[in-house]
Amino acid sequence: MEKHISEYYQIIEKAISTLGVDPVKTRRQAGQWSLAKGKNSVLLFVTPQKEDSSKYYFQVSAPILNTPKEDQSGSFERLLSLNSQLIGAAFVEFRGGIYISAIRNTKHISTREALLMINRIGSYSSFYNKHKEKDILDWPRYNPA
Secondary structure: OOHHHHHHHHHHHHHHHHHHOOOOHEEEEEOOEEEEEEOEEEEEEEEEOOOOOOOOOEEEEEEEEEEOOOOHHHHHHHHHHHHHOOOOOOOEEEEEEEEEEEEEOOOOHHHHHHHHHHHHHHHHHHHHHHHOOOOOHHOOOOOOO
């Protein structure tokens, strides 16, 4: 049986605490948190599935830049190419912005797994935010070095 949504909130807030951050201070509303480190922000969401509102998703997303107005097809093709080397994450376009995002079903999620997702998206965000002033077509492949 699926846990109650509040139990997933506790798991996510424990992961946030593991980072040395007070989850209450990062909570935007029930099921939504916003973390920041320097110029990077990472957004966390626990939301009901559309198909079955008794089941939930955990999503971690980081805004990178506004959706390009020029050469969208070339930009999106480059982002798709960059997606191929990301692990457990992808570039997505949502409401006029480009994000790096990871999403999974909450079933069997642990604090450790939530923390890994947060750290992964934070790391990708940090890397690509350093390159966002460049044309997307010139963005390098992810290199954590």
